[in-house]
Amino acid sequence: MLVLNRYKSIVVEEEPYLLELVRYLHLNPLRAQVVPDLDTLDRYPWTGHSALLGTVPRPWQDTRTVLAQFGPTRRRARQAYRVFLHEGVALKRRPDLQGGGLVRSLGGWDAVRELRRGREAYLGDERILGSSDFVESVRREVAQAAPDPHRSAIALETVRARVCASLGIAPPALVAGGRTARVSRAREGIAYLWVTVLGHAGRPLAAPLGIRPQNVYRAAAHGAAAAATWETILSTC
Secondary structure, eight states: OOESSSSSSEOOHHHHHHHHHHHHHHHHHHHSSSSSSSSHHTTOOSSSHHHTTTTTTTTOOOOOHHTTTTOSSSHHHHHHHHHHHEEEEEOOGGGGSSSSEEEEOOOOOOHHHHHHHHTTTHHEEEEEEEHHHHHHHHHHHHHTTOOOOHTOOOOOOHHHHHHHHHHHOOOOGTTOOOOOHHHHHHHHHHHHIIIIIIISSSSSGGGHHTTTHHHHHHHHHHHGGGHHHHHHHTOOO
């Protein structure tokens, strides 16, 4: 499981760390004396704790995953969660809840590689939180999925030229504002190969494709539907 905040992204082994990490993070404002007591924390708007209790509703926050660990109904779950949080007030800082191993992925494992493509990669470190076996298993998966050096050296111009040629269009058509099916498909293929397969950042790809930065990942996701076709093209580069 991934736990994200503004400063770091943590890959978490759900048992037994998830609930302990939730409690530890949500008590941070109280521990740092940003709020004076737990009652104030219950209404503090800048933490997921208030959303879990329902005192500061945030429809976009997934509260179900955590509350499901505490009870069969929302009401009972919130009561049990509040007790669980109260029991953690006396706990001091927990080094064991601050990450069990630094990961700087070069691609491969989907969850870790996704962090590289988003803003989290620029705001902090990606860490693994879990038992020694769990940490080692994540490290091993990432290492085994390291990108092929040959593929890493493939230039964007090469990818763009090969995909466009396969669809019978010229690369300048991508930036001409066209919305034809072939142009759209070419954008999706290039985005899929460049971002998803080769693991590059998406934002710099916006200008060469003639689309907005926020649409690059959408194009890559659409391109995954024809993954076999695009990867065959990449194998010829």
